[in-house]
Amino acid sequence: MKNKLDMKSLKVKLWTYFILFAATIMTILWLLQIVFLNTYYKSMKTNEIKKIGDSLVAEYGKDDFEDIIYTTSFSRGVIIQILNEDGIPIFPMNTSFNPRPPKFNSMDSRKFIDKLENDNQGKILYTIEDSRLGRPTIVYGAVLQGEDGENLYLYINGLLDPIDSTTFVLKNQLIIVTIISLLLALGLSFIIASKISKPITQVTNAASVLAKGNYNVVFEKGDYTEIDDLVATLNYTTTELSKIEELRRDLIANVSHDLRTPLTLIKSYAEMIRDISGNNPEKRQSHVDVIIDESDRLTRLVNDILDLSKIEADLNQIDYKEFDIVRTTKEILKRFLILEEKDGFIFRLNCSDEIKVYGDEKKIEQVIYNLISNAVNFTGDNKLVFINIKNVGDFVKYEVKDTGKGIPEEELNHIWDRYYMVGKTHKRAVIGTGLGLSIVKNILTAHNSDFGVESHVNQGTTFWFQLNTNK
Structure with a gap:
């Protein structure tokens, strides 16, 4: 029994890969939910403000443009205004349904209009810190053509809501999820690794028995097609090896028989010539003929063995x-x-x-x-x-x-x-x-x-x- 953990074993490898996989997934979740969440949220909010602004520019000039502004402002939670060339809001005017417009000082409105005038496409999109709220806001601006030929300016302001509290909640949840996931990965990887490696271990143990010359060993099938195919092949191999071993024993026994018989006769007849028929020409010739025939039989046997080896090679x-x-x-x-x-x-x-x-x-x-x-x-x-x-x-x-x-x-x-x-x-x-x-x-x-x-x-x-x- 091995006391030292085998780092190359299938069980340890599967366990390690499973843990690494779970750790990789959790790392990706942490990066997406915590590290990149602010950047992702800001990007999504910026794209949303841009789409609202581009849509209003396209709708400008329609009879229900005023209604569109109101609907968009309330449904999207953004401030929408139309400014004149002096930076004064001319729409929407004072109304109980309109979100309270931000107060522009002359310097801020002038900077906003100058940015628009200097932009080749007549549209701007940027982030600025709101001094009143102490929070960053996204500002969208576009140049609109007034009915009397003067330029009007579309102003959209969307607040970037703080997500620190959301991130904090997500972080706590991810800590719990990470711990649970790693514990589950440890348990599941151990169970799966053991289940997969068990039939392979059984095959290995049976193969060790086969290697010792026991051809009666039977390889047992498992729960996987690949293992079953391997087991079927090994069982077939065992059967064939058993046949070969039986043929080997028969070959040795039969060749030994065919060698022993003529050698026995040669020795016997040589002794008869020495002790009995040495002086009797007729008997001596008969005995010599037997010796020659048996020698020829031995020669044929050796030649056939050599021929078979030569042909197979x-x-x-x-x-x-x-x-x-x-x-x-x-x-x-x-x-x-x-x-x-x-x-x-x-x-x-x-x-x-x-x-x-x-x-x-x-x-x-x-x-x-x-x-x-x-x-x-x-x-x-x-x-x-x-x-x-x-x-x-x-x-x-x-x-x-x-x-x-x-x-x-x-x-x-x-x-x-x-x-x-x-x-x-x-x-x-x-x-x-x-x-x-x-x-x-x-x-x-x-x-x-x-x-x-x-x-x-x-x-x-x-x-x-x-x-x-x-x-």
Whole structure:
């Protein structure tokens, strides 16, 4: 159990990111509500006064202009006046409904009019401190054309209300919200981080068990699709590793058996020559022949292992060329004449005189030899092996059929594995080493050729493959 907090763990990372996210959101709220609130409020108020002024300038000259001024003044809470060239308010006049107009001294009104006169657009907008109220106000001014040709001046005054009390209230609320948010972020981040990291931790623990060689371990699914996909992949990997481990054990057992048997015979017959038949030429020759045969069997086994390793390591070096597969087959069958003469095997070749295919002749020769060897080992008591070669469109289909007991359907997908034996019962082959089908599979895969097997229990087995008839 780890006592030290792992800063790189998923749980700690998620917890940290969640806290940072919450802190960032709260920082933004503080900046917007406290630091930038005054600036934002002033900007909004300024834009509002400007829109009111521009709207009144556009409405000037209408018959109900006076009503528009009154309505706008009361609804928006601003002071609106029309000044003459002397800076004297001429509208609105004294009325009980009008907000009390500010008192202009001659200097203030002159400054206001001078600013308007000097502005190219005839409009001004600025902020000034009201000496009477002790508060800042926004002033809007615009030049209006009077009926007698003299200039009139639109004056709008809007008070910038103090928001210090509002800011104080917001600050207190934000302190409470910040504390609550951080506490919630701490709790939620811990719960979420734990929930997310738990299935990953379970997968890691199960993987540790798998790494120790326990292929019975089962990876459990979680609450997330990604974790479920990973678990499904790991469970499939575990199953495949279990199969590979079983094949490895079978391979070692079978190779050991095939090595031990000829070595035992060689030693036994060598001792018989030494102790019994050394002076008997006929018996000595018989014993020497056994030693030679078993030595040849060992040589074939080693060569097949080397060939399989070489093929798997260098599958892309295929020397494609056109060759007569019938002639190649006949040459291979000559190597089985000894079985016809001594053991009564029968090889039936069914094909035309010449069939051209495209591929690596040396490697295809190895495929054919291994398939025929396999048929010899598993054919029936009649010792009959059929070889069928026929054209099928742009392909040539090659079949090797025995008359043996057949292969159960559930084992057909495994027969291409190294040293896989049907029924798990390893027997001493009549010819070959037990690695032939694995070599066949690798060579045909390198040729991108279709291949397969068809078998029925007690009806024999047919291995087949296809080769192109042209490039």
